[in-house]
Amino acid sequence: MRSSRRLEAETHRNIEVIWLLRHLKPDFKTIADFRRDNRTAFRPVFRQFVLLCRQLELFGRELLAVDGTRIRAVNNKDRNFTRASLTTFIGLADAKLDDYLQRLDQSDASESKTGGSRVKNLAEKIAAIRARRTRCKDMLAQLDQTGEDQISLTDPDSRAMAAHTHVGVGYNVQVAVDTKHKLIVEQQVTNQVVDMGQLTQTAEPAKEILGVETIAVVADKGYFKIEDIEACEKAGIVPYVPRPQRGPSVKAGLFRKDEFQYDADSDSYVCPAGQRLHPYSSSLLRGLKKINYVNKLVCDDCKIRLQCTGSKFRTVSRLENEAVLDRMQARLANRPGVLDRRRETVEHPFGTIKQWMNQGAFLMRGLEKVRAEFSLTALAYNLRRVLNIVGFAELMAALAA
Ligand code: SF4
Structure with missing residues (x-):
């Protein structure tokens, strides 16, 4: 229950709330003000409760599932404008203005017949x-x-989210969930549209609060970014992120890059025809050295070239730090069930929270307030889950200790 008006009603009729508040009956304004004035405290309280769960040994501290969901903001889609939509509107407005001005000239000529009402109408439209x-x-x-x-x-901090999320304008909520009891260890709200690049910033604080040297993290392919995966490894986090199948070759139905085997000893790729491609040229990509592997001679005579490339020879690129992806690929091959565990783990908190949040809608406006609102929601989720797992008596005893 999140609405301050409904909370006020509960202070009059709900026996548990009456007991909890010791007969205090604050009105909705007092409740709303309390929530606003203390918003910076909600995240620390959420973290304190995570520490309590750790004390109760409710975390497996072995595998975290990181995922994101989009939650609607208090901002209608019609009240959000992108650079592209503004430019399109200005172009359309110019065309319409030209048309109306022409019609206005023609109407001026016949004004006497229509009594001027048509001209007035057009003038109003032009002004609007x-x-x-x-x-x-x-x-x-x-x-x-x-x-x-x-x-x-x-809500100036909210952003239009990708169309497939069906959220319109909202926020991107990231959570790291421990797989043992599906408790939320870390949560963050951002207004970044995509999940890419958010793996380390969500998993690292979770690892710290769990107090472990290393921890495995599984996320979906939306998080696949070599810089982020490398940063995870450096921070003592072992990432499991499947490689998305994207790029021009995949689109054209040609051999995918993962069908080419890299041989570190000879620094070459073995192609599906069993031939070796060698370093040929290099360039820079996002500040990283990208090496292109080619073997023009063998491609020239290749019988399966049409399945491989639309040009005379195939080029396979490799970033200087791509060994990090090879290591991750090997880990995924050794632990195939780990991706299913991700889905099972994050479905529970997201499903529960979205149900509470009216299918996913914030009540507050502004990133800071929305963060506080979600901290409170994640705390409520953890609290209810812990009550289901250990029961009231044990939780109260741990709080008293
Ligand atoms: S076209 Fe070249 S890279 Fe592709 S399979 Fe044939 S030899 Fe290998």
């Missing part, structure tokens, strides 16, 4: 479009100034 066009121009200028790529009018 000009006003909206000016607002769009102002918003574009604001985007140029801030370097952002979209603007939300009701």
Whole structure:
């Protein structure tokens, strides 16, 4: 129960709440103010409860599942504008204005017959479009100034999420869940649209609070980013992230990169035809050295070339730190069930929380307040889960200790 008005009602009728509050009956405003004034405390309280769960040995501390979900913000889709949508609107407005101005000229000529009402109508439409066009121009200028790529009018921190999430405008909630009892160890709310690049920043605080030297982390392919996977390894986190099948060869239905075997001893790739591709050229990608492996001679005579490339020879690229991905691939091959454990583990907290949150909608506006709101929600999830696992008496005894 999250609404302050409903909480106020409960203080009058719910025996457990009356007992808990010792007959205090704050009104909804007091409840809302308390939540607003103490918002910075909710995350530390969530973390304190995680420490208590650790004390109760409720964490396996061996495998974490990291995942993200999108939760709607208090911002209608029509109140969010991207650079592209603003530019499109300005183009359409210009075309419409030209059309209306032409019609206005024609109507001027026949004004005497219509009594001027048509001209007045057109003039009003032109004024409305000009006003909206000016607002769009102002918003574009604001985007140029801030370097952002979209603007939300009701909740300025919220962002339009990817269409397939069916969220419209919202926030990206990241959680790290321990697989033993599906308790949330770490949670973060960001307004980044994608999960890519968020693995280390979610898993590292979780590892710290669990107090372990190393821990395995499993995430879906949306987190596959070589820099992030390397950062995990450096932080003592052992990542399991499946490689997404993407790139021009996959799109064209040609041999995928993972069908080429890298041989570290000879620094070459063995292709599906059993031939070796050698370093040929290099370039930079996001500051990393990218080496291209080629063997033009063998490709020239290859019988399966049409399955491999649309050009005269195939190029396979490798980043300088790609050994980190090879190691992860070997780990995934040795532990095939780990990806299913990820799904089973994160489904429980996300399913429960979304049900509580009216199928996933924040009540507060602004990143800071939304973070506080989610800390409270994650705390409530953990609290209920612990009560189911250890029961009231043991939890109270641990709190008293
Ligand atoms: S086209 Fe070249 S890289 Fe591709 S399978 Fe044939 S020899 Fe190997």
